[in-house]
Amino acid sequence: MARGATILHADLDAFYASVEQLLDPALRGLPVAVGGGPRGGVVLAASYEARAYGVRGGMPGWRAAALCPRLRFVRGHFTEYQRLGDAVMAVLRDVTPLVERISIDEAFLDVSGATHLFGPPPTIAASIRSRVRAEVGLPISVGAATTKHLAKIASQVAKPDGVVVVEPGTEREFLDPLPVGLVWGVGPVNEQKLAERGIRTIGDLARTPSSAVERILGHAVGARLSAMAHDEDARRVVTSRRAGSVGAQSALGRRRPDVEGVRAVLAHLADRVSRRLRAGDRAGRTVTVRVRFVGMRSVTRARTLPEPISATLTLTEVAERLVWSALADAGRDAEITLLGISVSHLTDQRVVQLELDLRPADPWRPGSVPGAARRAVDGQVDAIRTRFGTEAVGYLPAVLRGPGSVPDAFRELAEHEL
DNA sequence: TCTGGGGTCCTAGGACCC
DNA sequence: TCTGGGGTCCTAGGACCC
Numbered sequence: 001m002a003r004g005a006t007i008l009h010a011d012l013d014a015f016y017a018s019v020e021q022l023l024d025p026a027l028r029g030l031p032v033a034v035g036g037g038p039r040g041g042v043v044l045a046a047s048y049e050a051r052a053y054g055v056r057g058g059m060p061g062w063r064a065a066a067l068c069p070r071l072r073f074v075r076g077h078f079t080e081y082q083r084l085g086d087a088v089m090a091v092l093r094d095v096t097p098l099v100e101r102i103s104i105d106e107a108f109l110d111v112s113g114a115t116h117l118f119g120p121p122p123t124i125a126a127s128i129r130s131r132v133r134a135e136v137g138l139p140i141s142v143g144a145a146t147t148k149h150l151a152k153i154a155s156q157v158a159k160p161d162g163v164v165v166v167e168p169g170t171e172r173e174f175l176d177p178l179p180v181g182l183v184w185g186v187g188p189v190n191e192q193k194l195a196e197r198g199i200r201t202i203g204d205l206a207r208t209p210s211s212a213v214e215r216i217l218g219h220a221v222g223a224r225l226s227a228m229a230h231d232e233d234a235r236r237v238v239t240s241r242r243a244g245s246v247g248a249q250s251a252l253g254r255r256r257p258d259v260e261g262v263r264a265v266l267a268h269l270a271d272r273v274s275r276r277l278r279a280g281d282r283a284g285r286t287v288t289v290r291v292r293f294v295g296m297r298s299v300t301r302a303r304t305l306p307e308p309i310s311a312t313l314t315l316t317e318v319a320e321r322l323v324w325s326a327l328a329d330a331g332r333d334a335e336i337t338l339l340g341i342s343v344s345h346l347t348d349q350r351v352v353q354l355e356l357d358l359r360p361a362d363p364w365r366p367g368s369v370p371g372a373a374r375r376a377v378d379g380q381v382d383a384i385r386t387r388f389g390t391e392a393v394g395y396l397p398a399v400l401r402g403p404g405s406v407p408d409a410f411r412e413l414a415e416h417e418l
Numbered sequence: 419t420c421t422g423g424g425g426t427c428c429t430a431g432g433a434c435c436c
Numbered sequence: 437t438c439t440g441g442g443g444t445c446c447t448a449g450g451a452c453c454c
C-alpha cells in the first residue's frame with residue numbers, strides 16, 4: 001500500500017536557550033545555560049554552544065560551570081516560553097488541525113489531508129521551518145515519516161535546525177546505523193543493558209530475535225520495537241488528551257523531618273495540586289507521596305480512597321499520614337531532600353459532589369471539618385485567587401523556598417491539561 | 419560543588435473473587 | 437483433605453520522556 005511520509009514531528013531546538021538568545025542578541029553564539037548557577041541549582045536547558053562542552057539539562061550548575069568556564073547562566077523568561085511555544089503551535093495549526101502537542105516545544109502533525117493545499121510532506125516541512133523562523137524567530141527541526149515513532153527519530157537526527165524525511169521503503173537503511181538510544185523507551189539503563197550484549201545500533205537490534213530483546217528490555221519495550229520493525233507503529237495523531245494524574249513536588253535541600261516542617265511543605269504541595277484539580281472539575285481516588293532521602297534513594301507510599309477527593313485539607317491530611325508511614329519505615333535519623341504528592345485515578349468532580357457528605361466516618365478521610373465546609377472554604381479561596389492572584393490568600397504563611405527551588409511559572413510550563 | 423519538576427507507562431507480587 | 441485458573445484491584449519501585 002502506498003503511504004507517504006505524512007506524519008511530521010516538529011521540535012524546537014534547545015527551546016529555552018534559543019528563546020534567551022532571541023531576547024538578548026548579546027547571547028547569540030555563546031554557551032548559555034538557563035537556570036542554575038556556578039554555586040548551585042540545576043541547569044534547565046543548554047544552548048548548542050554549551051552542549052559542545054558537555055553541558056546538559058538536568059545537570060547541577062557547578063558541574064556545568066566546571067565543564068564550560070565561560071558558560072553564561074541566565075534566569076529564565078518563563079512566561080515568554082509559554083507565549084512563544086503557543087505561537088509556534090499556531091503556525092502548525094495553520095497547516096492542519098491534526099496537531100498533537102506533546103510538550104511545550106514539540107508536536108506531531110498528520111498532514112495527509114493537507115498535501116493537496118500545501119504540497120508533499122517535504123515541502124510542508126520546509127515551509128513550517130521557514131515560517132517559524134520568520135514569524136517567531138526560533139530554529140525548529142522537523143522529521144517526516146509514515147509513523148510517529150519514526151518521525152520523532154527523524155527529527156532528532158535532523159537537529160539542530162534541519163529537516164529529515166524518511167521516504168516509505170527506505171526505513172531500514174535509515175534506521176540501521178542509528179544508535180539504539182534514539183528509540184523511544186531506550187534510556188541510559190536499557191542502552192547499557194543492550195551494549196553489554198553487543199547491541200549498539202538499531203540494526204543490531206533488528207537482527208536480535210524478539211524473544212531475546214523482550215528478555216532484556218521487558219515485554220512492553222520489546223513489543224514496541226518489534227512493531228516499529230514491522231511498520232505497525234502508531235500513526236494516529238491525538239489532538240487532545242486528559243491527564244491521568246496531577247502532582248507537585250519540592251526539593252528541600254537536606255533536612256531532618258519534623259512535624260511542623262513536613263506539614264508546611266505538604267500543605268503547600270496539596271494546595272497546588274488540589275487547586276488544579278478543582279479548576280479542571282476533577283477529583284482523584286489515589287494519593288501517592290514520594291520521599292527522597294540523602295543519596296537520591298526515594299520511596300513512595302500510596303493509598304486508594306473509597307471516594308475521589310479534591311479538598312486541600314483532606315489531601316494534606318492523607319499525604320501527611322502517608323509520609324509519616326514512609327518515614328517510620330526509614331528510621332528516625334534519615335534526612336530527607338524532597339517531598340512530593342500525586343493524585344491519580346481521576347474522575348469528574350461534578351459526578352461525585354453530592355455523595356461526599358453521606359458516607360460514614362473513614363479513618364482515611366479524617367478531621368473535624370466536614371466535607372461541605374471544606375468545599376466552601378476551597379471555593380472561596382479559589383474565587384479570591386481568580387480575582388486577586390495566587391498570593392492573595394492561602395492556608396499557611398508563605399512556605400519556605402529552598403535556594404534551588406524554581407519559580408511557579410516554570411512549573412506551569414510542564415503541567416498537562418486536566 | 420552534590421543533582422528540578424511535570425508527567426507516562428511497565429513490572430511484579432499479593433489480596434480477593436468467581 | 438487439597439485443589440485450578442482467570443480476572444481485577446492495589447501497592448511499590450523503576451525506567452523513561454520533556
